[in-house]
Amino acid sequence: MIHTLKRAWADIFHQAEPVEKREQVAALCYKMVDGAKKVLLIxxxxTGRWIVPKGWPIKGKNGAEAALQEAWEEAGVKKADIIEEPMGHFGYIKGLNxxxxxxxxxxxxxxHVRGLKEDYPEVxxxxxxxxxxxxxxxLVREPDLKEILRSL
Structure with a gap:
């Protein structure tokens, strides 16, 4: 309840005073099963809610490389093909520590996931x-991410 109130207050405050958005990278991981796409959520x-692997940019890596690193750390994606250009974007409010x-x-x-490991950093x-x-x-909350998933 408190978190919901804080988020609502933050939304009101941000509407009154524009705040620069911080950037993250996200990995929309999928595989083909019997000719149909399956999407990997974590x-x-x-909060335990369903999301895609994502995180802050990593110095020395481009966006695609950083997204793949997040997919490994958070979901165990070890073998994959990644498209170098982003397919979209979504916004959300992140609670910091x-x-x-x-x-x-x-x-x-x-x-495109070709292999998962059972042992990975955040297993x-x-x-x-x-x-x-x-x-x-x-299952996901973010409206723009919902649209991206529906477009698959």
């Missing part, structure tokens, strides 16, 4: 599961 560490909420714009990179902190794009769109 749970967030704080210091209690501050900041607006974020995530660039989405399409990742004990997240769940992962494959969904149809339609079902995945129903």
């Amino acid at each position: 749970t967030s560490r704080d 210091n209690g501050e909420d900041v607006p974020v714009e995530a660039e989405v990179y399409l990742v 004990d902190q997240r769940e992962r599961a494959w969904f149809s794009p339609t079902d995945a769109a129903k």
Whole structure:
């Protein structure tokens, strides 16, 4: 409840005073199963809601490389083909460790998964599961991410 109120207050405040959005990269991971796409979602560490792997840009890596690194750390994606240009973007409000909420714009990179590892850096902190794009769109909160998933 408190988190919802803080987020609502932040939304009102941000409408009154524009705040620069921070940038992240996201990996929209998919595989083909019987001729149909399946999308990989993971749970967030704080709320347990379904999301795509994402994170802050990484010095020395381009957006696609950083998105692939996030897919490895958060979901165990080890073998994959990634399209170098983002396929879209979505915005959301991120809660930081210091209690501050900041607006974020995530660039989405399409990742064709060819192999997953069972042991990866955040295996004990997240769940992962494959969904149809339609079902995945129903599970995520961000409206623009829902649209991206539906477009698959």
